[in-house]
Amino acid sequence: MRHVLAGFPTGLVLVAAEVEGKVVGLSGNSFASVSLDPPLVSISFAHTSTSWPALRKAPRWG
Numbered sequence: 001m002r003h004v005l006a007g008f009p010t011g012l013v014l015v016a017a018e019v020e021g022k023v024v025g026l027s028g029n030s031f032a033s034v035s036l037d038p039p040l041v042s043i044s045f046a047h048t049s050t051s052w053p054a055l056r057k058a059p060r061w062g
Contacts, residue, residue, distance in 0.1 A: 005033040005041075015043060017058030024058070026051040 008031070016025030030044035045052050055061070 001033075001039050002036055013043065015055065015061050017055055017061045019054050019058050022054075024051055024054045026055060 013028050013031045014025055015028060016023055018024075026045065026049055028043050028045060030042075032042045034040040034042050
């Protein structure tokens with residue numbers, strides 16, 4: 001994970017998940033590594049996002 005995150009300078013990320021049989025996703029530009037053990041990242045979304053209410057129901061994202 002360290003190698004992958006070190007190769008990501010900055011930019012656009014896509015977060016997606018399957019929620020109730022539909023794929024829901026959104027883009028973000030605030031993405032940062034928080035911890036390698038356990039592997040955690042930080043992603044920030046706008047309060048005005050219309051996808052966030054559906055995406056937050058997913059047990060995991062990709």
